[in-house]
Amino acid sequence: MGQKLPWRIVAEWITEGEACIRSVEKVYAAGATKFQEYLIGELAGIGKSLVLDGKVQSSLFDEHWYHEALVHPIMIAHECPKDVLIIGGGEGATAREVLKHKCVEQVVMVDIDAELIELAKKYLPEWHQGAFDNEKLKLVLDDGRKFLSTTDMEFDIVILDLVDPMEGGPAALLYTLEFYRLVSRVLKPGGAMVTQASSPILTPRVYATIRNTIASVFNITRPYITYVRSYNGVWGFVAASNSIDPSNLSPDAVDKLIKERIRGELRFYDGVTHQWMFTLPKPIRSILDSYNDVATDSNPIYVPV
Amino acid sequence: MGQKLPWRIVAEWITEGEACIRSVEKVYAAGATKFQEYLIGELAGIGKSLVLDGKVQSSLFDEHWYHEALVHPIMIAHECPKDVLIIGGGEGATAREVLKHKCVEQVVMVDIDAELIELAKKYLPEWHQGAFDNEKLKLVLDDGRKFLSTTDMEFDIVILDLVDPMEGGPAALLYTLEFYRLVSRVLKPGGAMVTQASSPILTPRVYATIRNTIASVFNITRPYITYVRSYNGVWGFVAASNSIDPSNLSPDAVDKLIKERIRGELRFYDGVTHQWMFTLPKPIRSILDSYNDVATDSNPIYVPV
Amino acid sequence: MGQKLPWRIVAEWITEGEACIRSVEKVYAAGATKFQEYLIGELAGIGKSLVLDGKVQSSLFDEHWYHEALVHPIMIAHECPKDVLIIGGGEGATAREVLKHKCVEQVVMVDIDAELIELAKKYLPEWHQGAFDNEKLKLVLDDGRKFLSTTDMEFDIVILDLVDPMEGGPAALLYTLEFYRLVSRVLKPGGAMVTQASSPILTPRVYATIRNTIASVFNITRPYITYVRSYNGVWGFVAASNSIDPSNLSPDAVDKLIKERIRGELRFYDGVTHQWMFTLPKPIRSILDSYNDVATDSNPIYVPV
Amino acid sequence: MGQKLPWRIVAEWITEGEACIRSVEKVYAAGATKFQEYLIGELAGIGKSLVLDGKVQSSLFDEHWYHEALVHPIMIAHECPKDVLIIGGGEGATAREVLKHKCVEQVVMVDIDAELIELAKKYLPEWHQGAFDNEKLKLVLDDGRKFLSTTDMEFDIVILDLVDPMEGGPAALLYTLEFYRLVSRVLKPGGAMVTQASSPILTPRVYATIRNTIASVFNITRPYITYVRSYNGVWGFVAASNSIDPSNLSPDAVDKLIKERIRGELRFYDGVTHQWMFTLPKPIRSILDSYNDVATDSNPIYVPV
Structure with missing residues (x-):
């Protein structure tokens, strides 16, 4: 026993009866926005973190694993992405990575939770690193799906930096066939999209269904993976x-x-890492082969909660 | 599994390897004052609570068990307490109970943590119920021991509403022989004191030592007990x-x-409850008989942490 | 961090989101009988313990608080109890306490779980202390209710040492009006019964309903309380x-x-402790006054699980 | 709340204040051998598992990820491994994988914990799948290091399937320069070794030091990685x-x-998986570049506990 035993704990329930618990060593902010409960604090093992509705969204320990893996493969594969749309991405780190690309002329970031963005601006400078002040960034406080349905703008790249699809959650209908058609609608010719796609190991059916659903809309669909301790x-x-x-x-x-195209340093992404992410081990390929589901607005896919 | 599984948890370590964990269902305030870390939130089972350095200080579920048990037995036993000193008691609930006594003319409350008192005023109205605004209350933001050493005032009753004695904690030297002599010094003739005294079951040596130490200073020393779920x-x-x-x-x-003497309603304390508290079951009497320790400034007693 | 952090943990869920967790420092036996899952091991804080279906049944730390509180008040109040019936009590500690009374000529113990009794005989010698070998003890491996319905025997005292009433549990219908009528049927004139009655604080409605139900069958009904850390x-x-x-x-x-009447030493029970247990503090009296429910076979009372 | 909340929990402390907790849904066996504490049971999320001293050794969910990753890359890279030595590997699954190779004529398995092997034979048939009865397997119940020092045998492949190096643990000195020299001593010309090497993310210094130490003994040293949820x-x-x-x-x-060379089916390992494991993402390469430590008997490396 000792002073070191945690008293404030965050538990992430992974499955029924299985959780990762982390001591909260310091609290920077805690409460609820109109959309979600939040905690910004120092967590044992992974350091300063943003937790939303009981799920670690990102931590200083490895937010670069996640954000670089999300942004760079598709941006690098595009000839020269000028107009980029981010849906979600409240911490500002996705915008930060996008803005490293010299081609980029405009980043539109659409996030529904204005309060969360204010918290990110104030408490998460290590994440946004000034991205919110970059004149190329246009912040739209709106529902991402509504934006896609109504905008006249077109984009080279659309990046979907969303929470997992949960029943009743803010991203419940941002993983369906109808949604990806809306994404397709705002892409310029030669454009591309990328989305986070949940855990292939913990929620294999969700992961495979997102792949299947996207493959119903686009000619080329490439699932890839990384590891994120957080x-x-x-x-x-x-x-x-x-x-x-x-x-x-x-x-x-x-x-x-x-x-040629990226300003500043990358800590996670490079050529070998790119190859690693697109090389899927046999069990992951088996999972992708095991499900035929396609998610639609009337029959969506959710992670269990 | 389900939405109901806790994700924010407060764990109170009782002994090495033994803890009471409670889900934090809502956070009102969380952070650190100059003296201690705090959490004010809704806790599973016990409702709205104040947690300091990982220890539940009081909850709406049963703060009345604790505060009425602390205040009323000694106040009722005194002929007519006019001047009352409270050391600690930041929530304002001890003052609230003292002010129910019609005899009381002045309550001096000395607490070291000014930030905590501001939090209590703002977030704990169910505790203080306006006590901080009562004109009979004089709030002194100072170290309790320093106040006792230097004041010219005298009191009928001194109430010690402190955190447990912990090495390096704010109450480390508020349970020693020298401290109780300072208490004795500020008592009027016919005056009396009362202190919280830790858990007789979980920290028996601390409980017995507090009794022994006080018995070295006063002619009449009466240990008593209640139960506090929180x-x-x-x-x-x-x-x-x-x-x-x-x-x-x-x-x-x-x-x-x-x-005759109390305004308003009591929820815990009455004649039978008084008798219950001063009737000690055999194992508690055995504990009191098992230790001869007396705590001094040079050899204080601490609860294990 | 250190070797001391628990890896095998028993969590007792008290309410939704509130649990007491204890490190299992050593495992003596773990598995399942026909009726329940069991763990016999060393638990942090309370030592060697029997855990059934996730609930600590008793521990070396304070099994004497529970078993002496259950057995002696009613045994002492009876003129001279010769024939005693125990329903439940698998550890053998209730029989041990009953057998301390010199008046006792015969103890019939009815427990449904033969495997558990074998485990108790083997692993819990500190509990039974040879009671299972006492020639006055007659062990009946049967359902308690069935025994009451069919026996021709009569008893001075009936002691109900049961698990709490849980839906689908082995004691689900051992707290109803019909059940207490069966108890009444096997009592000799001048006889008496006692039952454990759950926690007045954690499951107040269950506690009050057990009192009410018993009061529908007997002229004199006396609720009393103790404290059991385990x-x-x-x-x-x-x-x-x-x-x-x-x-x-x-x-x-x-x-x-x-x-006059008890052989050997008692560690918990004496005259003052007796008074303490029958002196109910105001909130407990308020709880007893708050519920009119009576449990019947068709409308039983259960603790939440 | 409900029946589903875990009451028997296994907590794996990953760092100070960070743990993965899993409900134990069923216990097959629990206790202690001469060398370590064990639990064989059903764990939430990962199914039937062997836990030693609080660490999940393998689970039915993904023991094939671990055991196939450990055994096959080096076996496949060798021209035709006939004589194979396994040190550790008590579950029998490493032997099971080795025995799938048609070239293999003899497998010597040296494990110090005879009681654990008996438990594995009895409770872990899904792991060994009869490997202990294979006439090519020779089981030696001895200390691995002592065996290496004294044997006259020579091997094509040595597989080190050990627990992490922990101070005072059974594998404390099975990751040092002197130990790998002993391994080298028993290798035939053209022989090769492989060892598990802890977590590159959670204990980077240990991982890099094992690589460095081995590289001090062999001309070709290849670190590789997989993912193991358990x-x-x-x-x-x-x-x-x-x-x-x-x-x-x-x-x-x-x-x-x-x-050509493997009998039966592999669930994890194939050509693409091989490539994935030897492709190290940038942060892992950075970790390997960050430490120069070499472990010796007088200055060994340990995982923190």
Whole structure:
């Protein structure tokens, strides 16, 4: 026993009866916005973290694993992305990574939770690193789906940086066939999209269904994975386009493109890492082969809660 | 599994490897003052609560068990307490109970943590119920021991509403022989004191030592107990005086005095409850008989942490 | 961090989102009988313990608080109990306490779980202390209710040492009006019964309903309480008879009877402890006054699980 | 709340204040051998599992991820391994995988914990699948290091399937320079070794030091990784030899060799999986570059406990 035993604990329930618990060593802010409960604090093992509705969204320990894995493969695979749309991404770190690309002229970021963005601006400077003040960033406080339905704008890249699809949650209908058609609608010719896609190990049916659903809309669909300790395991993404295939890029090609087109340093992403992410081990391929489900507005897919 | 599984948890470590964990269903305030870490929130089972450094200080579920047990036995046993000193008691609930006594003309409350008092004023109205605005209350933001050493005031009753003695904690030297001599110094003739005295079951040596130490200073020393769910068990107190013995009062006598001298309603304390608290079951008496320790400034007693 | 952090933990869920967790420092036996899951091991804080279906049944730390509180008040209040029936009591500690009374000629113990009794004989010698080998003890491996319905025997005292009433549990219908009528049927004239009665604080409606239900069958019904750390709080009992009132006994009378009639030493029970248990503090009396429910076979009462 | 909340919990402390907790839904066996505490039971999320000293050793959910990753890359890279030594591997699953290779003529398995092997034979048939009865397997109940020092035998492959190096633990000195020299001593010309190597993310210094230490003894040292949910993350291995380099094998070459040389089905390992494991993402490469430590008997490396 001792002073070191945790008294404030965050528990992430992974399955029924299985949780990752972390001591909250310091609290920066805690409460609820109109949309979700939040905690910004120092967590044992992973450091400063943002927790929403009991799920670690990102931590200083490895937010770069997640955000670089989400942003760069599809951005690098595109010839020269000028107009980028981010849906979600409240911490500002996705915008930060997008803005490292010299091609980028405009980033539109649509997030529904204005209070959360204010908290991020105030408490998460290590995440946004000034991205909110970048004149190329246009922040839209709105529902992402509503924005897609009504905007006249077109984009080279759409990045979906969302919470998992949960019944009643803010992203419940941001993983359906109808939604991806709306994404397709705002893409310029030669454009591409990428989405986070839940955990292939913990919620395999969700991961496979997101892949299947996107594959119903786009010609080229490429699931890939990384590992994120803060998310308690392997994490999945899906990139899609009618013309771009990021999985074709060799490590050397990726490294050359990084050098040419990216300002500043990357801590996670490079050519070999790119290859690692698009190389799926046999059990992950088996999971992708095991489900035929497609999510629709009337029959969506949810992670269990 | 389900939405109901806790994600924000407060764990109170009782002994090495033994803890009471409670879900934090809502956070009102969380952070740190100059002296301690705090959490004000809704806790599973016990409702709205104040937690300091990982210990539940009081909850709406049973703060009345604790505060009425602390205040009324010694106040009722005194002929007519006019001047009352409270050391600690930041929530304002001890002052609230003291102010119910019609005899009381002045309550001096000395608490070291000004930030905590501001939090209590703002977030704990159910505790203080306006006590901080009562013109009879004089709030002194100072170290309790320093106040006792330097004040010229004298009191009929001194109430010690402190956190447990912990090494390095704010109450480390507020349970020693030298401290109780300072208490004795500010008592009027016929005056009396009472202190919370930790858990007789969980920290028996601390409880017995507090009793022994007080018995070295006063002629009449009366340990008594109640139960406080929020403190995970039986809770101990010690009342002392050179002339007053609260354990002598019959249930009927107590009920008569309550009727005459107390304004408003009591939810915990009455004559039978008084008798219950001063009737110690055999194992508690055995504990009190098992230790001869006396705590001094050079050899204080601490609860394990 | 350190070796001392628990890895095997027993969590007792008290309410939704509130639990007491204890490290299992050593496992003596773990598995399942036909009726329940069991763990016999060393638990942090309370030592060697029997856990059934996730509930600590008793521990070396304070099994004497529970078993002496259950057995002695009603046994002492009876003129001279010769024939005693125990329903439940698998550890053998209730029989151990009954057998300390010199009057006792025969103890019939009816427990449904033969496997558990074998485990108790093997692993819990500190509990039974040879009671299972006492020639006055007659062990019946049967359902308690069925035994009551069919036996021709009559008893001076019936002791109900049961698990709490849980839906689908082995004691689901051992707290109903019909059940207490069966108990009444096997009592000799002048006989009395006692039952454990759950926690007045944690399950107040269950506690009050057990009292009410028993009061529908017997002329004299006396709820009383003690504290059991291993049960996480105050614990309730109800004694009942058509002629005996244990609450009338003075501390001195109890102490005299103990001296005359009990062999061996008691660690918890004496005259003052007797008075303490029958003195109910105001909130407990308020709880008893708050519920009119009576449990019947068609409308039983259960603790939430 | 409900029946589903866990009451028997296994907590794996990952760092100070960070743990993965899993409900134990069923206990098959629990106790202690001469060397370690064990639990064999059904764990939430990962199913039937073996837990030693609070660490999940393997689970039915993904023991094939671990055991196939440990055994096959180096076995496939060798021309034709006939004599194989396993140190550790008590569950029998490493032997099971080795025995799938048609070249294999003899497997010597040296494990110090005879009681654990008996438990594995009885309770873990899904792991060993009869391997203990295979006439090619020779089981030696001895200390692995002592065996290496004294044996006259020589091996094509040595597989180190050990618990992490912990101070005072059974594998404390099975990760040092002196130990790997002993391994080298028993290798035939053209032989190779592989060891599990702890978590690159959670204990990076241990992982890098194991790599460095092995690289001090062998000409070719190849760290590789997989993911094991039951171990709470990315898991590391190191393969080494004076002549064999498994990282050179193309996916097609691996698939061809599997077809030719392996009996039965593999669930995890194939050519693409081989490539995935030897492709290290940038942060893992950075970790390997960050430490120069070499572990010796007088200055060993330990995981924190």
